[in-house]
Each structure stands twice: as C-alpha cells, then as structure tokens.
Amino acid sequence: MEGNIAELGQYIGAGLAAIGSGTAAVGVGNVAGNFLSGALRNPSAAAGQTATLFIGIAFAEALGIFAFLVALLLMFAV
Template sequence: MNIDSHTFLLGMQYLGAGLAAIGCIGGGVGIGTVTGKAVEAIGRQPESASKVMPTMIMGLAFAEVTSLYALFVAIMLLFVK
C-alpha cells in the first residue's frame, strides 16, 4: 500500500481530532457525578444546601472547562494547517 506523506498527515490529523473530541465525554461524566453527589448530600442534610451549592457550581465549571479545552484542541487540529 503506497500512501503519500500528505494523505498520511491528513489521516493522522483527523484521528487526533477524533481522539481529542473524546475528551468531551469526561466533562459529561464529571458533571453528572458532581450533580448527583450534591443532590444526595442536600437530600441527607437539607440545611447544608447553602454550602453545597456554591461548591457544586465550581465543580461544574471546572468539569465543563475540560470539555471546552478538548473541543478547542479538536477544532484546532482540524482547521489549523
């Protein structure tokens, strides 16, 4: 099989972008875990809601940022030559 270097690099670029996009799954899993545990904690002790909610929101923000970084890397791999 004879592949020129341009075709090989293009294929590796698409493969890298696909693998980087898989990183977006981690954000979804993280957000689900954080929210589930926060709801569980508030269900056990409703008076702790004022302390749990700000911490949960910070955790959600950090989980979402990792997904955005993965998406940014995937887009950069696809469109920057």
C-alpha cells in the same frame, strides 16, 4: 501519499481529543449527582454547598471546552 497520512493523523487525533468533550458530561453528572446525594442526606447544609456545586460544574465544563478546542486545532490548524 504523505499528505494523506498526515491528514489521517489529524482526524484521528481530533477524534481522540473530542472524547474529552464527552467525558465533560460525565464529570458534570458526577458532580451534580454527588451534590444531590449529599443534599438529600443533610438538607440544612445544601444551601452552603451550592457555590461549590457551580464551581465544580464550571471546572468540568471548562475541561470539555478545552478538549473541544484542541480537537478543532488538530483538524483545522495548518
């Protein structure tokens, strides 16, 4: 009986950790949306902010990948 409860806890924890993968998409959308909003307000400054856009997207995606790795570790680690 205890093994089943421990397995259930692993799957619940993995599901909660997988929420971070979904929120990474929200973060990327937020970064890109704010960049687009600023670029439409001041088109001459948009070229200088492109590197910052890609850095922000990379950080948001990295957090999503880390959350995915935690979910996999919770599911398949012994």
